[in-house]
Amino acid sequence: MKTIILLAVAASLLVAVFGPTSSVGGPMTVMFVLFLAMLTVGIYEAVSNRRGPLGWVVNIVLAVIGGFVAAIVVGTTVMEPLILLSSLVFPMTGSLVSTGHPLLYVLSAAMAVLTVLGSWFAIRIVNKFRQPRMRPQS
Numbered sequence: 049m050k051t052i053i054l055l056a057v058a059a060s061l062l063v064a065v066f067g068p069t070s071s072v073g074g075p076m077t078v079m080f081v082l083f084l085a086m087l088t089v090g091i092y093e094a095v096s097n098r099r100g101p102l103g104w105v106v107n108i109v110l111a112v113i114g115g116f117v118a119a120i121v122v123g124t125t126v127m128e129p130l131i132l133l134s135s136l137v138f139p140m141t142g143s144l145v146s147t148g149h150p151l152l153y154v155l156s157a158a159m160a161v162l163t164v165l166g167s168w169f170a171i172r173i174v175n176k177f178r179q180p181r182m183r184p185q186s
Contacts, residue, residue, distance in 0.1 A: 052088050052089055053164050056082070056085035057157045059085070059160070061156055064156040069145050078156070082115060082160065087108060089167040090108035090110065090112065090171070093111070106174070114168070114171065115166050115167040115170075118163050127155055127158075131144070131151065
């Protein structure tokens with residue numbers, strides 16, 4: 049899981065540094081990177097716990113739903129007030145992307161971490177309710 053988080057943070061920072069700056073292409077690229085991180089969490093959990101085909105589908109769907117919910121909740125309740133507060137302390141003359149403000153990179157990394165944790169948390173909740181596998185007796 050730590051490796052997935054580190055790769056998601058690295059990919060998000062690379063997109064923030066070298067990615068598109070347009071109003072459509074930039075956010076779509078960021079969400080694509082986060083979506084790949086969500087898929088990776090679901091696949092990793094399915095492989096590590098030797099899930100069957102239905103378990104793979106459930107894990108991937110849960111990871112994507114959990115990641116998007118985390119991204120939406122964190123984006124609206126944490127990131128926006130933080131941007132407003134930082135703009136009072138450090139005045140900006142435009143958007144974070146156009147000004148190259150350091151907060152852009154901090155928020156990109158934080159969003160990657162919290163999205164991966166949201167994916168993982170959704171899977172952990174459902175794992176509490178899953179039935180343990182019956183092992184064949186020899």
